Amino acid sequence: MIEVKHLYKSFDGNEVLKDISIRFEKGQTNLIIGRSGSGKTVLIKSILGLFDVDRGEIWYDDRNFLTISHKERKRMRQEIGMVFQGGALFDSSSVEGNVRFPLDMFTRMSSKEKQERVEFCLEHVNIEKQAFKLYPSEISGGMQKRVAIARAIALNPKYLFCDEPNSGLDPETSTVIDQLIQALTREFQMTTIINTHDMNSVIEIGELVLFISKGEKEWVGNKDQILHSGSKKLDDFIFANKLYAQIKKGT
Amino acid sequence: MLRLVFAKPERNRLYIRQLFHEIDNLGVNSVGIVIIISVFIGGIMTIQFAYALMNPLYPSYLIGLATRDTLLLEFSSTMLALIMAGKIGSNITSEIGSMRVTEQIDSLEIMGVNSASYLILPKIIAVVAIFPFLFILSVFFGILGGLVTGPITGTITVPEFVDGIKTLFVPYYITFSIIKSLFFGFLVASVPAYFGYYVQGGALEVGKASTKAVVNTNILILFFDLILTRLLLTV
Numbered sequence: 001m002i003e004v005k006h007l008y009k010s011f012d013g014n015e016v017l018k019d020i021s022i023r024f025e026k027g028q029t030n031l032i033i034g035r036s037g038s039g040k041t042v043l044i045k046s047i048l049g050l051f052d053v054d055r056g057e058i059w060y061d062d063r064n065f066l067t068i069s070h071k072e073r074k075r076m077r078q079e080i081g082m083v084f085q086g087g088a089l090f091d092s093s094s095v096e097g098n099v100r101f102p103l104d105m106f107t108r109m110s111s112k113e114k115q116e117r118v119e120f121c122l123e124h125v126n127i128e129k130q131a132f133k134l135y136p137s138e139i140s141g142g143m144q145k146r147v148a149i150a151r152a153i154a155l156n157p158k159y160l161f162c163d164e165p166n167s168g169l170d171p172e173t174s175t176v177i178d179q180l181i182q183a184l185t186r187e188f189q190m191t192t193i194i195n196t197h198d199m200n201s202v203i204e205i206g207e208l209v210l211f212i213s214k215g216e217k218e219w220v221g222n223k224d225q226i227l228h229s230g231s232k233k234l235d236d237f238i239f240a241n242k243l244y245a246q247i248k249k250g251t
Numbered sequence: 252m253l254r255l256v257f258a259k260p261e262r263n264r265l266y267i268r269q270l271f272h273e274i275d276n277l278g279v280n281s282v283g284i285v286i287i288i289s290v291f292i293g294g295i296m297t298i299q300f301a302y303a304l305m306n307p308l309y310p311s312y313l314i315g316l317a318t319r320d321t322l323l324l325e326f327s328s329t330m331l332a333l334i335m336a337g338k339i340g341s342n343i344t345s346e347i348g349s350m351r352v353t354e355q356i357d358s359l360e361i362m363g364v365n366s367a368s369y370l371i372l373p374k375i376i377a378v379v380a381i382f383p384f385l386f387i388l389s390v391f392f393g394i395l396g397g398l399v400t401g402p403i404t405g406t407i408t409v410p411e412f413v414d415g416i417k418t419l420f421v422p423y424y425i426t427f428s429i430i431k432s433l434f435f436g437f438l439v440a441s442v443p444a445y446f447g448y449y450v451q452g453g454a455l456e457v458g459k460a461s462t463k464a465v466v467n468t469n470i471l472i473l474f475f476d477l478i479l480t481r482l483l484l485t486v
Contacts, residue, residue: 048361077363088354102362105262161361 001026002047002159002191007056009039009046016042018215020056026158026191029182029205033197034212035237043212044161044195048082049073060159078106081152081190083162083181087144089136089151096122096132099151106155121150125180142173146180153184160185162194166201178204199238202226211237252445255367256375269373277339277374277440278381282388288334289327289389293396296321301406314407315415318397320424327389328428329476332435335385336468340443343374344464347447348457356448367448375440382436383429427483434479435472442468 002024009017016039024030032040045051047058049065058065060076068076089098096118103114122132125146136144145165152160162181166174182205185192194201202209206223211234219231226238260266300317347370350356359366394416401407407415446464450456 050357050360074363077361080361082358082361084354084358086353088358090355090358091349091353104265105362105364 001059001061002193003057003059004043004047005057005059007043007046007058008054009042009051010054016215017046017053020212020215020217022210022217022220024191024193024208027186027189028192028207029185030191030193030208030210031202031206032193032195032210032212033202033237034218036197038212039215040195040197040212041163042215044163044193047193048080048161049077078102078155079158081155081157081160083145083148083152083160083165085164085167087136087141087148089144089147091136094133094135095127095139095147098136098147099154102151102154117154121154122147124153124184125150142169142177145169145177149177149180149184153188153190156188158190160190160192162192162196164196164198165194166196166198171200174198174200175204181205213237252367252371252448253441255365256371256441256444258365258368260368260372261364266369266373269369270376273373273377274381277342277377278385281335281338281381281385284334284338285331285385285389286392288331289322289392290396290399292326292330293318293322293393293398294400296326296393297397297401297412298404298406301401301404311407311411312415312418314401315397315412316418317415318412319394319416319420322390322393323424323428327386327393328431328435329472331385331389332382332432332439332472333469335382335435336439336443336472337465339378340439340465340468341461342443343440344443344447344450344461345457347371347444348450348460349454351448351450352453352457371441371444371448374444375437378440379433379436382432382439386428386432430483431476431479434475438468438471438475442471 003022005021007017007020008015020043032043034040042051046053047065053066056066060079063072063076065073065076090101093101099118099121100114103109103117107114109117118132119129127143127146127150131139131143136147139147149162149165160181165177165181169177178201181192181194184190194205196202203223203226206226209219209221209223209226210217211219211229211231213233219229219234221229226234229235296318297314300314304311304313304317347356350370356366356370359369398409398412401412402409443461443464446460446467447457450460
């Protein structure tokens, strides 16, 4: 579980996050949605500790992330997996090198155990063995995202963060990635937070959806409630897409 | 940044692997260009010194002596460092800068890896370690360039040139230049790494950072050259 309490963050006096409080449960896919510039990336990066927040609390289960020691925070990072928007794979390492990296850095596994773990993770995200030796520049965008997911789960994390995992992907591949993240979240009982503005993802896997507008929490619910939220800002966001407007009207 | 760079590594084995990779990438891959530049500069200097010392009152071995001392004191340490700042420095800035803008550095940080140390420390150690070897290589091939060019162009014979190489040799010049090359090695790795690590934006900013890094490294090299020459060659 990850819980955020009364979180505030500003840049040069400009408040980007205002009094955000939310609880993300484990074993379900938690989505943060909002327009570009609404503050969702700042929220996810604040939770990850990449930005120092002005005030508030961030709890990872029973640990307050903002008050624990630097050493403890560093150790905790090994419980966190992150999938970046562009994949952020290491260009100089092969597919399997990327997945092995966290194992090399933080475990005392034997080479055989590491190789088994690498294969387990890559097979879990449906990467075929022929691709193991390829470099990130030699594989497709969808495959890069899957490798990034494999790397993120290599250390068996308790918390998984995904920053716009579908950006730049076609609808079919996006759905595959969404379903993959949801399946892994359930299988490994991770607390997963996904930052997206893809409505298809919301409808597909939105077990908990937080809608942020101008840095403020506007609405919280799930995929079944979202089309009838009663929030005008959320409606404006969703029904900018005519298809969803027609779905709501039942046409 | 240096405090982060010199922090205790998370896993020594990985850093050592990275160090060998950097020695190969930054050091061994520079050997070719060092040899080519040194041979040509050695040859050009020989011709220029021959032209400048045409007066029959000057003994011809002075050409070899001047070529040797110029290579030892300035070219193979300082000039080579300026050239390497362009080659190695821009490579370091663009590599680290690209990693920054594609979130690879954030990815390391989130894993709990000290990215500054992991990415920069092996580069600094590799360049500092390889620079004295590049200096020695440059002196050797510079002299060889002069030795070959002199007789070919008819400016000096081989025995005269060799005479010049052996005359009034000051071994301390080698120590002096190796000390300088250690300093310059540190600058050539650390300054571009700084510019790459803190770059913000996209590909355009990485390019600009590379240019800034090379310019700043060059200025610092010349500044430290002045300081070190004053400190180490006091009459």
